[in-house]
Amino acid sequence: MDMGRRQSTIQLVAIDMDGTLLDPAHKLTARAKQAIAQARALGVHIVLTSGRPVSGLAPFLQELGITGNDDYCIACNGGLVQRIGTRETVVEFPLSFDDFLYCEQVSRQLGVHFQALDGHRLYTTNQDISRYTVIDSHLSHVPLSYRRVQDMDPSMSFIKLMMIDEPDVLDAAITRLPAELTERFAVLKSAPFFLEVFDHRAGKGPSLQRLAEHLGIDRANVMAIGDQENDLTMLKFAGTSVAMGNAIDAVKAVARYETAPNTDEGVARAIERFVLA
Numbered sequence: 001m002d003m004g005r006r007q008s009t010i011q012l013v014a015i016d017m018d019g020t021l022l023d024p025a026h027k028l029t030a031r032a033k034q035a036i037a038q039a040r041a042l043g044v045h046i047v048l049t050s051g052r053p054v055s056g057l058a059p060f061l062q063e064l065g066i067t068g069n070d071d072y073c074i075a076c077n078g079g080l081v082q083r084i085g086t087r088e089t090v091v092e093f094p095l096s097f098d099d100f101l102y103c104e105q106v107s108r109q110l111g112v113h114f115q116a117l118d119g120h121r122l123y124t125t126n127q128d129i130s131r132y133t134v135i136d137s138h139l140s141h142v143p144l145s146y147r148r149v150q151d152m153d154p155s156m157s158f159i160k161l162m163m164i165d166e167p168d169v170l171d172a173a174i175t176r177l178p179a180e181l182t183e184r185f186a187v188l189k190s191a192p193f194f195l196e197v198f199d200h201r202a203g204k205g206p207s208l209q210r211l212a213e214h215l216g217i218d219r220a221n222v223m224a225i226g227d228q229e230n231d232l233t234m235l236k237f238a239g240t241s242v243a244m245g246n247a248i249d250a251v252k253a254v255a256r257y258e259t260a261p262n263t264d265e266g267v268a269r270a271i272e273r274f275v276l277a
Contacts, residue, residue: 010221045217078203
């Protein structure tokens with residue numbers, strides 16, 4: 001083997017899901033599936049990296065055949081890294097019930113909807129449940145429950161907390177976030193209507209770094225593809241960073257390369273160019 005050639009080879013591809021790998025109908029295209037299968041046949045780790053919980057990744061992992069003991073996924077914006085075949089937790093950063101109470105109170109003060117995910121179920125404390133919470137429950141394949149704060153179990157912990165609302169309402173609230181919130185937590189948008197709140201040590205980038213170290217892969221051999229603010233840390237970590245054509249400007253500014261949008265096989269084109277070429 002030419003070791004010099006191997007040094008420049010991508011060994012791990014971290015791919016965001018919504019707005020990136022999935023088309024606007026939240027489906028995998030045939031070309032994306034083929035590119036991923038060809039990369040995996042070369043021994044490249046394909047790591048789905050999402051704000052979604054593992055349950056929301058599971059159907060796509062199945063469809064892609066990413067189901068073995070050497071396969072991993074990064075869920076909940078890096079709050080959880082799981083080995084897929086064994087369901088073993090590699091990295092986890094839970095939030096406490098006190099964190100839940102604080103963020104729920106802030107959401108109420110700011111006048112935006114709120115939800116909390118404990119890994120098995122999505123909870124909202126809003127009697128008028130946001131349509132975006134219903135959509136998230138559906139896409140993430142997690143059951144949804146309305147619970148008053150006083151009816152929640154204080155022994156619970158959460159993988160992530162979210163403020164959700166119409167984009168203009170959410171953006172207005174973001175300008176009024178208390179300093180304590182952004183000091184205590186990592187706070188990032190994953191969509192125009194989702195503001196994610198999670199442990200400072202988590203995030204797609206830090207968890208991708210932990211996974212790469214776990215697998216003995218140098219960052220120079222890591223590629224990341226994304227479109228939103230919650231993808232920035234993994235794009236900064238990866239030796240080869242690719243922004244989708246539909247990415248926000250901040251992502252395009254950080255990424256070294258740009259591919260086509262998710263309406264035009266952006267992920268497949270990036271894998272073909274950087275991994276399969």
